[in-house]
Every structure is written in structure tokens, then in C-alpha cells.
Amino acid sequence: MDYDKFLKHVLEYKRYLLRNQKPLAQTSTECFLDGTRIGIWYNAYFTIYKNTRKKKTITELEEKFCRDFENLREWVIFFKQVEKRNEENAKLKVYEQKVKAYCLLTESIKMPIEERDAYQFFDGKKMGLWYNQQNTKFQKMLKNKIPFSPYESLKYQQFLKAKEVRQQYELCSEKYNEKRLEQFTNHVNCYLELLKEEKRKIPQTDTRRFEDGTRIGTWYYRKNQIIKEWRSENRQLTKEQMLQLMEFSKIDLLEFETKETTGSQKTKVKGVKNNGRK
Known part of the structure; x- marks a missing residue:
């Protein structure tokens, strides 16, 4: 040598x-x-x-x-x-950018980003899919008590920021959906009251309104079209859509049981404004 x-x-x-x-x-x-x-x-x-x-x-x-x-x-x-x-460090910087983009978009649209949504990061990765994958990975590590490396620990701290923002808007979204469902249920109940009293379908041209000002005939016509689309598309429905479908089925059932009449009497029902025709 x-x-x-x-x-x-x-x-x-x-x-x-x-x-x-x-x-x-x-x-x-x-x-x-x-x-x-x-x-x-x-x-x-x-x-x-x-x-x-x-x-x-x-x-x-x-x-x-x-x-x-x-x-x-x-x-x-x-x-x-x-x-x-x-x-x-380079990967963590990219990860931080993704978390920031996810938070900004969530705050912009004011609702959680779901996996089915089309929103993407700069690298083409779907935001909703990315969030679910990260959440699953970290939850599995925590559940199985797998120790975090310093690098994974830093990523997890960043991910918690995205999770906090998502949970904030999940809560807002849930409250919003609950309010919409409550309003929808009230409309269904009022419509059922009219249907029982008049024993006939409420025509689309009917000018009476719900307490919130929505025209009853128009509401039924539009909602009926939407429900038909949901049923015909054979797609997976959200929790809110399923609940609406169940509520609306009450109208279908009562209409099936009720014989239509030609009477045109307008009956005042609680929750309905008899404004007459415009």
C-alpha cells in the first residue's frame, strides 16, 4: 500500500x-x-x-x-x-406550504375540504385525499404508540394546524346543515298539513308562502326535481341529503294515500302565509 x-x-x-x-x-x-x-x-x-x-x-x-x-x-x-x-428540511418546507394552502382554502370556502372535492395542491395532489391520508397515518401512529422521529414530529405539529382549521369549519358546517335541515323539515311539515287539509297536491302556481317567504308550490316543484335526480343517479348521498330524502318521502307517502280532489279552497295552516296571488 x-x-x-x-x-x-x-x-x-x-x-x-x-x-x-x-x-x-x-x-x-x-x-x-x-x-x-x-x-x-x-x-x-x-x-x-x-x-x-x-x-x-x-x-x-x-x-x-x-x-x-x-x-x-x-x-x-x-x-x-x-x-x-x-x-x-426541504420536504418539511413543502409540507408547511401544503398545510398553509389547505388552511387558506378552507377559510376561503368556509367549509371542510372533502376527498370528493376537486381542489388540488401545486403538485396535483387532491387536498381532501392528502388530508385523509395524513390524518389516518398520524392516528395509526398514535393508536399503536409508534414513536415519532424528530422529522415526523415536526410534520405532525404542522398537520395539527390543518386539523384545527378543518374542525372549526366542520363545526360551522354542521351547525349550518342542522339549520338547513330544520328549515327543510318545517317546510315538509307545513306542506303535509296543507295536503291533509286539502287532500290534493299543491300546484306549482300556488302563491302561498312558508313563514320564511318561500313560495310553497315552487319549493315543492324544485325540491321534487332534486330528489328525483338523487334517486335516479344512484350515487352516494351525504348525511344531510339522506335526511332530506327521508323527510321528503313523507310527502310521497301521503300523496300516494290521498286521493286528489279538484277543490281549490285555500286553508290557512300554521306556518303558512295566505298572501294571495301576485
Whole structure:
């Protein structure tokens, strides 16, 4: 072994590590000043080092070689860690940007982003799908008591920001949906009262109104069309849509049981304004 040449290569490799802040890639064709491929040289001497350590007795020069190579290995391992931290920091920055974009959009539309929604990040990933995947992953880690790495811990802290914003608008959305469903139920009940009293369908041209000002005939016609679409499309309905469908079915059932009459008497019912025709 030309030990002076070996030490010269060790020094050159350390300079490479300082300059690039990362170890040499396995596929790299980088060379020392004398043209020797750094990767091939390092792998060859790593093999020599392992074989030397297996010997029962080694010479003084071999002992010195092992110490010098171990020192170089420590450099390589250190800069591998530096490279990993840099990669994680870059990924964390992208993750933070996604969390920020998710929060801003949620606050803008004032409702939680669902997996079925078309909203996407800058990389094409669907926002709703991303959120569900992240939430599932972290919940699984917490449930199974899987320890978080420092990197995963930082990601989780960022994710909690998105979760907090989502939960805030989930609550708002639930209250909004509850209010809409309550209003819809009131409309159904008022319509049922009229149907029982008059024993006939309320025509679309009927000008009477619910207490909130909605025209009864128009409401029934439009809602009936929407319900028909929901049934014909055979799609998965939301919880609110299912509840509306169940409520509206009460009207269908009563209409089926009630024989239509030709009477035109308008009966005043609680919750209905008899405004007459416009």
C-alpha cells in the first residue's frame, strides 16, 4: 500500500465532503486529482478495512490505516446525516406550504375540504385525499404508540394546524346543515298539513308562502326535481341529503294515500302565509 497516496486521497475526499456538504453518490463518476474514481477507491479501501479488522494480529501500519479510515468513515456518516437533515428540511418546507394552502382554502370556502372535492395542491395532489391520508397515518401512529422521529414530529405539529382549521369549519358546517335541515323539515311539515287539509297536491302556481317567504308550490316543484335526480343517479348521498330524502318521502307517502280532489279552497295552516296571488 502506498500510504502517502492513501492519505492524500483521504484529504481530497474530506475536502469534497466539506465543499458539497454530502457524501459521494454511489453512481457518481467524481475523480481525485490523479484520475482515480472516488467511489471505486472508497469501496475498495472499505473492503480492505473490514478484512484487516478480522485479522487476529495486525501490523502497526495496518493499525494506523484502520484509524485513518475510521476517521474518514466518521466524516462520511456525519455528512450523510447532514444530507438527510437537508432533505427533510426541504420536504418539511413543502409540507408547511401544503398545510398553509389547505388552511387558506378552507377559510376561503368556509367549509371542510372533502376527498370528493376537486381542489388540488401545486403538485396535483387532491387536498381532501392528502388530508385523509395524513390524518389516518398520524392516528395509526398514535393508536399503536409508534414513536415519532424528530422529522415526523415536526410534520405532525404542522398537520395539527390543518386539523384545527378543518374542525372549526366542520363545526360551522354542521351547525349550518342542522339549520338547513330544520328549515327543510318545517317546510315538509307545513306542506303535509296543507295536503291533509286539502287532500290534493299543491300546484306549482300556488302563491302561498312558508313563514320564511318561500313560495310553497315552487319549493315543492324544485325540491321534487332534486330528489328525483338523487334517486335516479344512484350515487352516494351525504348525511344531510339522506335526511332530506327521508323527510321528503313523507310527502310521497301521503300523496300516494290521498286521493286528489279538484277543490281549490285555500286553508290557512300554521306556518303558512295566505298572501294571495301576485
